[in-house]
Amino acid sequence: MTDTATDTATETATGAVPHATTTEPHPASAAAAATEAILRDTLAGAHRGVVVDSPPGAGKTTLVVRAARELAATGRPLMIVAQTNAQVDDLVDRLATAEPELPVGRLHSSEAQPYDPVLDRHPSVVKSAKVADLAGLDVVVSTAAKWAHVRGAGPWEQAIVDEAYQMRSDALLAVAGLFERALFVGDPGQLDPFSQVAAEQWAGLSYDPSASAVTTLLAHNPDLPVHRLPVSWRLPASAAPLVSRAFYPYTPFRSGTGPGERRLEFRAPSDGSSVDRVLDEAASSGWGLLELPARHTPRTDPEAVAAVAAVVRRLLERDGRAFGERSPEPASVTADRIAVGTAHRDQAAAVRAALASLGVTGVAVDTANRLQGREFDVTVVLHPLSGRPDATAFHLETGRLCVLASRHRHACVVVCRAGVAELLDEHPSAEPVRLGVEVRFPDGWEANHAVLAHLADHAVPW
Amino acid sequence: MSLISTLARVEAAATGRARPLTTVRHRHLAERPMVLVPLTTAGEVGAPLGALVGTDRDAPRLLVVPQPRDRTLRFAFLAELAEVVLPHLESAQGTVELQERAETDPETGKRVKVEVELCADAPQLIVPNTAGISYVRLLGRSTRFRRTAEEEPDSPHPAPARLPLLGRWLTHYGERARVPGSSLLLAVTEVLGRHWATGQSRLEDQHLGALLAWIEAEEGTSGAEAALRVELARDGDGVPLTPPAGPATDPAFDNRRLAPAIARHDAGLPGAEEEIRELVASQLRPTWDAVWRALDLLRALPPGARVADRWKRDRWSYTAHRDRLRAGEPPQPRRDDAVTAARKLAARETALAELAAQEALDDPLVMAERRLSGEAFAGEVVRVEPAWSEGKRPMPRPLVTVRTDDLPHLEEGDRVHRALEGGKSQPGVFVASPAPGLFTVRLTGGMGRGKVPEAGSVPEEGETVCWTLFEHAPRGGPDLPDPEETPWTHGGPPDPDALDAPDPVTPEDLL
């Protein structure tokens, strides 16, 4: 992995990444330096906007909570824009937990059950569907969709826009009139926003409404400081280099823990089955590939679904112990510390049914979209290309694989049919190229190959 | 591609004849559409070669540019095109109906009802394929900024008087064609492809002649073979017997037929121009006839119940453009500003969701696709339990249980919708699946305001109902700021005085 600790120094959007020195500071001090620089620019900088790129598990939410408290402390009215209600509720909960006295408004919709009842625990949190009811509160938090309907309020002196890379440019257009300055935080490697209708006619325009909000922002304000959180605290040393190389080739990051700092052990020994062997491989190396025989299958490949379920069951049965930097005592890898990731909803439904029939409950089973932003000890991933006769743009999308491969603190087991590399060879990446559209990510085809090549070293046949 | 349409393609491949994808027609067809079949010059953007255009299938107007690189001849062609097309596009401006619309009063800021004009009909334009639609846009782009002699008396090459106006209309039609479900400007390959599946790929369906061969094949004949002949049969010079539907010409035609004729024309040989006209007509006429045959096929399908509803939106679009022209607004800019682009995208997303919902509601075969994909379920009502909401004024919230073989992707609390007679829809919430194949929905509206549901508003046991997980009338996005209030994140307000200049006329126009 490249030594890029000093990349946390402020870059301008157009400038090149400054090249690093050969000595790496300790990850904690690198991350702290980055956070200080971000807060300095946000609180006292001359720019109207500050952008923070945050790779998976780099402490984005921690940063948002801290920035919100410090901004509130200056007395500047603050609005926070998140993308989903779940994200809003999570942020409000964390903010109120961190600072119980802080007056926080949760602006919500007028539908039934518009917010998570967990917020009722916090006496300082005011909930309302009308922004006028929240006037004067230090911080008001809502979704971009709800903010877009706010009229006759504000402008707020300061905003924080969370998950800004998943926000579309037109959504920012609808809310940007509400604030004077803003801190934009997000992960450039996750799923891009998209539109179901053709938007090619605006491709290459700085304000292409279907592009990400950050792309538009930086195109119009190229001098804004762009920071990067340089350390993933979630991903272990075994995963950060691969995820960084495959999905963030031009903005690398590293893991907060070194090799061996995290360990996964099982109390129950291996029974010698392929499932146990792939678990052992994943426990020792961080990655495991359970490779089923090559076959073209429909999406809900019964054999692959059964294999995923079997891996989860054995993972629980073998009573995993996760050792890490957080505590000297190992933590039990219980069902709530495990997730299964799939590309499609029907696959998730099939895995849930298979787990239920094995009597396994409490494991999160969801699509990449819904696992975005979440964290687990061990993840089991049904490879998006497993058994497919074709490789569509959907399945090749870098963000999808990136989300699935970057949710874990300890280990990731991928279940896949053999033959995906050959499938990729037969399905070219003859992507169209639009003039003026900035290339941010590697090609999905290339990233898939990079991940497969790495997994091949950790393969166990079914 | 849904599995049902894949299956239709497989069936078509097995039988050699196209198979239906719908049971009704999902696009509006005007009684008297104008068909435009354009041809362009290879390698030269914006240099038309000719066109067949008109509203009478037996009497198309043939327009030909005998030397496409000659600007004078090009302008003569465009002037003639304007002469034929503009009267059609302007024909529906006068007959209007009055409609009520809510508008924001600029003085009080309140929403008030105003009466506005809506054109009673809108002229329709039909081209053979999507490349034809792109070409309409290109013609619009290349002509709307031109200056006429009146606007620019000193110009050495003034544009014909009505040409910029034609450009603005074509631009409007070209933009409207990007709205899902719109019908002002249609490409017949697209419309045919929506209604029939062939036994070849969608890529090959772009060839109008081949696509038609699959659909027109009579029982007992092979559309596959007919399509192959249309696609591949060539004469001794290698010129295809069925010319491509344009706007690009076949290279062998260019090299073997057209180029020598143009050379004779350039040399001033007598009869050369007539020869070019005949050659161009020979390439256009088969496509012209094919477009009309395609329209016959489509007319034979009954229109979907909600097609007229979408056509009304096309009429609004037409009326709005008419009003902009009457208000003396400048031509559409080269590229949209930030707010306009975002508004268009939002409108198209709403239109797409609406189209998807309406097609399914209008057509059991389309609904079958949604049922197969878990987005809808249909079955017999096996149980109805009366129930009421809690609160001061209890409202009816009956529980309806349906038996179905469908496998909807439902989670507790998901909203579902059911179409009622008269175009309204009834909301419900999924409660539980009491047993495999049984789904219970709590009705949450559409039963009137009383404590007892209105008669007929709750389905009865034994009745067949179809619930969808998608909304029937999807809402649009939020209001966006006015362009003059574009925020700093999007570059601030556009310069109000920045008008697009006409393309410079350089000697390069004539190579």
Place this chain on the structure above:
Amino acid sequence: MSDIPDSPSTTALRRRLAELRGADVAPRPLDARALAALAANPGCRRRALLDGAGVDKGALAKKLGSPAAFGQSQFAFARGHAFEARVKGDGGAELMRLVHARTGTAGTPAPEPGEVAVPDLTASGPDGRAERTRLALERATAEGGWALLNHPMVRLEVAGSPVHLEPDAVAVHPDGRWTVVEIKSFPILDGAADPTKVGAAARQAAVYALALQALGGRVDERMLLVCPKDFSNLPTAEAVDLRRQLATTRRQLARLTRLEEIAAALPEGVTFDPARPADELAEAVRRLPAAYAPQCLSTCELAFHCRERARAAGSVEVLGREARGELGGLTTVEAVLAAARGEAASLSGGDGTDPSDDPPDDPAAAALRRAARLRAEALAGRS
């Protein structure tokens, strides 16, 4: 690269490819269309071997009775040539102005007229031209000034066999960078161009850039795309980021099945010499496994032949790559229909695996049965 003598295995492969091509047939260079076909269908062994051997696929297809529909209109040809000549005219002054404006180092002056070296690259044969190109690049880089190489020749190893490539131009910057220049005749209209065509140009340029990298140069990761502006014949240019295409192409080339391996699977004496009788050629082509997809029709001369064979075999690929998505192991029209009718999958002739280990509850078959039932129900309601 070209100063290293060919290894014995390369020599053997060259001899073998010459046999396959036909004794007295000159190899065809890997032109833009062949590169597009490579990008569009990298996994097709038939295409790989025929292109790698330099077989004239157009002539072969004609002989097989399924001629390709490719051709270029002389109008387009004339316009394209006129445009390229215009762009490169006047010692490349206009072109170098664009090179500087779009890809030059910020703050450095544009080349003055007469400041641009335009080395003579003429030589006999592709190897000679490639050598001249290498020397010219070496010299220009050493001299540290601007240089324009008009139609240079570069070599690249593709599937274990060297091929020759001819970019439109390569510009050498004073800082020693090399930029690939492609001149295309499609327009950049209001700042936008046909994304499919730009994509093809970028993939093509990426191959050239890889060939240039093999010469040890510092190759710009952006290409310069020169096109007519709007409706005029005036050139305009955009820098196109090639990083994606470079990464993809590099990996594609690395993963290509080696031609030796494909050739080794063919019996001795097999040849694709278009002079041979049609049935012999058809048999030879049949021995090369193809991966037909409808996309081939726009890039590969042999596509109509492959389509005919795929249709005759009842392969679902003829319906489009996307059609296969939910069909799982069902690969033929007949198998799909049988599954939809609820007939046993063992009759299917599925994907060649032993039918006995077909899962009993194949969800593809189950979904097809449901699809067929729903479809029939809806169609019956119509009458």
